Amino acid sequence: MIRFDQVSKRYEGGHEALSQLSFEVATGEMAFVTGHSGAGKSTLLKLLGLIERPSHGIVTLDGQNLAKIGRAGIPKLRRRLGMVFQDHRLLMDRTIFANVELPLMIGGMAPAERSKRVRAALEKVGLLSYERQLPATLSAGEQQRVGIARAIVAKPTLLIADEPTGNLDPTLAVEIMGLFAEFQSVGTTVLIASHDLPLIKRMKKRVIVLDHGRLVADVAAQEVL
Numbered sequence: 001m002i003r004f005d006q007v008s009k010r011y012e013g014g015h016e017a018l019s020q021l022s023f024e025v026a027t028g029e030m031a032f033v034t035g036h037s038g039a040g041k042s043t044l045l046k047l048l049g050l051i052e053r054p055s056h057g058i059v060t061l062d063g064q065n066l067a068k069i070g071r072a073g074i075p076k077l078r079r080r081l082g083m084v085f086q087d088h089r090l091l092m093d094r095t096i097f098a099n100v101e102l103p104l105m106i107g108g109m110a111p112a113e114r115s116k117r118v119r120a121a122l123e124k125v126g127l128l129s130y131e132r133q134l135p136a137t138l139s140a141g142e143q144q145r146v147g148i149a150r151a152i153v154a155k156p157t158l159l160i161a162d163e164p165t166g167n168l169d170p171t172l173a174v175e176i177m178g179l180f181a182e183f184q185s186v187g188t189t190v191l192i193a194s195h196d197l198p199l200i201k202r203m204k205k206r207v208i209v210l211d212h213g214r215l216v217a218d219v220a221a222q223e224v225l
């Protein structure tokens, strides 16, 4: 599903955020990317979402070299890949329904089909009864679940999340991680950047460890203690 082949990323005027990074994530796998602040976790995810481009090396998604996707191809890529952010990035003046519907607005899907998909996504995160409300009326954990519903509404094959539990208390964080594991259990590939080691250990999934942009450990799920 995901393949990084000797990938390096240097930001303008900066040092190397990623350095000769190589790894693969299989279809249907769930993996964490961890490491200190500045280790390159966000950068790794941004290369997958084509928010950034590598300086060297090749990133492949489903056998497709991402370098071959130009600006015009990015919306199509984003439908194959759902993204969840730490700060959920909801539009605060739109209803929960409208927020989740957003990724379906590009591409000419009929309104009835959009409604069906939005309700299915909200149901999966347990928020169907909130569809008419504004985000501000929801708790932090609920808002993050809306962010997840928006990420999965277009039925992506890959779900990536950058510190999705960074703003949540430990109980809610466990709940949100459980939700990601549920999506994995129905076939979605999941890649999550997180620095919350106790939480990661609890999940017993593969852990890829970065240190100053280099891969320093890759622990298989069954080896997580």
Ligand code: ADP
Binding pocket: 011, 012, 014, 016, 017, 035, 036, 037, 038, 039, 040, 041, 042, 043, 044
């Ligand atoms: P992490 O997500 O692990 O905290 P990041 O990928 O955000 O790490 O950052 C990796 C390194 O790249 C850090 O040194 C950071 O300061 C730098 N960096 C990230 N984004 C940019 C940017 N847009 N411009 C310059 N440097 C950046």
Ligand code: ADP
Binding pocket: 014, 037, 042, 086, 163
């Ligand atoms: P996170 O810790 O959630 O990865 P950061 O605080 O590292 O987020 O980065 C927030 C935003 O600032 C990101 O869009 C990142 O690309 C950018 N950024 C991070 N470090 C730098 C930097 N040294 N110079 C410029 N932009 C940066």
